[in-house]
Amino acid sequence: MKLNIALLAGDGIGPEVIDQAVKVSDAIAQKFGHEITWKPALTGAAAIDAVGEPYPDATHEVCKNADAVLFGAIGHPKYDNDPSAPVRPEQGLLKMRKALGLFANVRPTFTFPSLLDKSPLKRERIEGTDLVFLRELTGGIYFGEKGRRDNGDTAFDNCVYTRAEVQRLAKKGFELAMTRSKKLCCVDKANVLETSRLWRETVQAMEKDYPEVTVSYEFVDAVAMRLVQWPNSYDVLITENLFGDILTDEASVISGSMGLMPSASMGAEVSLFEPIHGSYPQATGLNIANPMATVLSAAMMFENFGLMEEGKAMRDAVNKALEAGVVTEDLADGGKAYGTKEVGDWLAANI
Ligand code: IPM
Numbered sequence: 001m002k003l004n005i006a007l008l009a010g011d012g013i014g015p016e017v018i019d020q021a022v023k024v025s026d027a028i029a030q031k032f033g034h035e036i037t038w039k040p041a042l043t044g045a046a047a048i049d050a051v052g053e054p055y056p057d058a059t060h061e062v063c064k065n066a067d068a069v070l071f072g073a074i075g076h077p078k079y080d081n082d083p084s085a086p087v088r089p090e091q092g093l094l095k096m097r098k099a100l101g102l103f104a105n106v107r108p109t110f111t112f113p114s115l116l117d118k119s120p121l122k123r124e125r126i127e128g129t130d131l132v133f134l135r136e137l138t139g140g141i142y143f144g145e146k147g148r149r150d151n152g153d154t155a156f157d158n159c160v161y162t163r164a165e166v167q168r169l170a171k172k173g174f175e176l177a178m179t180r181s182k183k184l185c186c187v188d189k190a191n192v193l194e195t196s197r198l199w200r201e202t203v204q205a206m207e208k209d210y211p212e213v214t215v216s217y218e219f220v221d222a223v224a225m226r227l228v229q230w231p232n233s234y235d236v237l238i239t240e241n242l243f244g245d246i247l248t249d250e251a252s253v254i255s256g257s258m259g260l261m262p263s264a265s266m267g268a269e270v271s272l273f274e275p276i277h278g279s280y281p282q283a284t285g286l287n288i289a290n291p292m293a294t295v296l297s298a299a300m301m302f303e304n305f306g307l308m309e310e311g312k313a314m315r316d317a318v319n320k321a322l323e324a325g326v327v328t329e330d331l332a333d334g335g336k337a338y339g340t341k342e343v344g345d346w347l348a349a350n351i
């Protein structure tokens with residue numbers, strides 16, 4: 001297969017972990033006879049520094065014309081404590097999601113047998129955890145009208161959802177549930193929020209189209225609690241943008257390291273694949289960041305093209321590295337810590 005991949009390394013550890021994913025993907029391409037053309041483009045603080053905006057038109061062109069986007073991370077501390085900064089790297093991410101129509105953010109949480117004791121939760125609570133959040137990504141409070149009034153003393157962010165937006169996300173959720181254990185949890189706050197009542201009513205109306213799927217409806221606060229009590233009781237969860245942002249960070253630490261969890265953002269045309277850990281500025285350039293989440297994101301990308309064997313080969317290499325202790329310092333636990341690049345080299349050599 002000929003693949004044309006937009007490569008958005010971004011900020012912080014983004015470029016380092018992306019380099020490793022490229023290396024491992026190229027090893028896959030070589031082994032399975034594919035041809036990947038990587039098209040690098042600017043995003044995030046790196047793009048603000050270079051051209052004054054975090055998601056330049058030139059980058060959008062590259063993404064739109066690609067078969068998929070592989071994304072590192074964005075964010076820089078110089079913007080975090082400056083609420084008055086006129087342009088922020090995160091605006092680029094939101095603009096990109098909207099412009100590319102990436103409405104469904106797929107964030108899995110699974111455990112690795114070799115890492116069960118690295119989790120902050122007890123082994124017996126997390127064993128067998130294999131869940132997926134589908135987070136709505138282009139609506140809700142992130143994109144509603146926002147502003148100030150009363151001379152700046154009052155601020156507001158509106159949360160708006162349409163039935164169509166809920167339906168397209170829920171449809172993906174039902175379809176995913178059908179390929180797994182046929183359990184779907186709709187996460188909302190329908191006891192308080194009108195948008196949540198629209199979510200619940202819309203999902204309820206879709207149940208008849210998927211008679212085999214068992215749907216539960218749970219409030220977001222209760223889900224936050226059950227996620228740390230019995231994460232292995234969940235399978236597919238669907239939720240709106242802000243709830244999904246928060247719960248997927250919570251879920252990501254269950255596996256033992258945030259540096260392991262991949263994600264995909266699916267649109268009607270193009271889809272994007274990225275690690276969920278963010279730009280981790282303190283580690284920038286130190287060759288200590290864990291590249292595995294980015295490698296696993298690339299595995300999701302191959303699987304999304306229907307290249308299941310290729311994706312599996314990448315996952316197997318990661319599992320093998322974990323078992324062999326070829327890991328970065330976040331997982332080394334007092335043992336030998338390998339560098340980002342060394343882990344990448346090892347994975348590529350083990351494809
Ligand atoms: C994420 C991030 C983003 C979000 C930020 C960087 C805008 O936290 O991808 O989860 O809130 O969606």
Ligand code: MN
Nearest residue numbers: 244245246249
């Ligand atoms: Mn987040």
